[in-house]
Each structure stands twice: as structure tokens, then as C-alpha cells.
Amino acid sequence: KIPMVPVRVRAPLIIARSMSDAASLSRLKLTHEPPAVNTVLVKSCFSAAPSALFPVARVHCIGRNYAAHAAEMGDDPKKSSPFFFQKPTSAVVDTSATSDVTTIAMPRFTSNLHFEAELVLAVGRASDGPVPIPSALEYISGVGVGCDLTRRDLQNEAKEKRRPWDDSKGFDESAPVGGLVDIAADQNPSNRWWWSDSTVLSLTVNGVKKQETGTKKMIWNPAEIIHHISTRHNLRPGDLIFTGTPEGVGALSLGDEVVVRLEGGEGEWRGETECIFRIRDR
16 A cells, blocks of 8 residues: 655645655645635624734534533433534634625535524633633633534434534534624623623524523533633634534524524623524525
């Protein structure tokens, strides 16, 4: 069997079939440009701070983080060790990047595309080892909402065969995210409108409410999620964390318009953000 020798030429990884091929490849020019970094718009609800862009490094997701959703998926909702999966950065779509409704193509190889509304955390600080729970929220620079689009038929098949979820969760455009709210720029940093008794996460399809919950119904709260991720991976500025979905997940069809909203807080410190997109044909 001919050994495969990886050779790095500038940014991409090129595979050579022998050392002599490797020497030739090292003199070749790139045939394509490295892919652009996906970004999400960052704004502030409570100050005149200018908008900025958040370059996405990785997308972490926690599974079964609301008891009622775990139950509807046939899982035990009792609190145990959390589990995580990741999506590629090509999954991220910034739905706030245009004044028109963002459209997302119906993915290939599925007949059962599901929506899952989620609170999204944006990491603005690097970690080196486990982050203590009491200081974990200091690593968050922004919050938003997104939708964990899932090819449910492929996920169910993977569960039955005890295989990874990559095909069902990690496809292109599977993580639409609305504009992030810059909580670091808030005039009242202690204001956690996105994590309060009044905070509501909801999702509608064509104006019909499908999901609604208080974010404090999470099994693992944001600080605990950050802690557990940091025991497995060092956090990086640019990481997005999808914090789980409540009950009520369901299928999407061509032409469906999805609105995910997060709102909470009181009076002048009330905040909100949303993610809007429509499913189109390929």
C-alpha cells in the first residue's frame, strides 16, 4: 500500500502519494483561496457602542439540556454528566447580516429537517484548563439566539447504530444565529437580562408558536456549561456555545419562516434579540 504523506503548502493540506510527489507539490501554487472566516454581527442593547463583527472559531453544542425535551426524545431527563458535540464553522449563518429575511437551503439527504431553538453564548476570552463555575460567566462577551437545525432521520439512524451524530448535526448552514448582543459593553455589566426569572426563549414557524421556555429551566446553566466544556477543550475567543433546546421540536418544510426570540429583564434593562430565516429549495 502506498503511504499517504501529508504536505502543507501555505494554508491548505495537500496529500502526496510519495516523498517525491511531496517535493513536487511543495513547488505548486494554490489552486484556490483559503475559505473566509464566518462572522456574526455584534451590537449593544444598552449603549451607543458601535457594531462589530465576531469571527467564529468553533461551535460547541450541549445535548438534552432541558428535561422536557430529553423526555420527548425518549431520554432520561435526570441530571447526569452533560455531553457535547460540535458543528463546523461552515454551519454558522448570520441572519442579521441582511435587512431581508435570510434564506437557508433545505439540506440534502433528509426527509425530516427539525428546528431546535437555543440560547447562544459568545466566548471572548481564552482559557487554559478548567474554568471554575463562579468565574465562568466572565468568559462570555455576547449572547444571542440560534437554531440547531437537525436531520432527525439521520440522527435517529445514528442513535440506533450507536454512531456519531456528525451527519445529522454538522452540515452547512445548520447553525443560523441572530446578531449577538455585546454584554461586555453594557452600562450595567451585572444586568443578566438573558438569564433571569423573566427571560423567555421562543420559536415560531409561520407565526405559530412551537417552542417557549424560561432559560432557567436548563439542567446545566451557562456557568456549568462553560466549566464542563473547558474541562475538555481550552476555550478560544470566537467560540459559540449552543446551550440546548426546550421541548416542542418539529419538522420544517420548504417556505417555512422561522423566528427565534430571546427577551428578558425589566424596565430600562430589558433586552431582546432574534434570529429569522426561511427554508428555500436548493
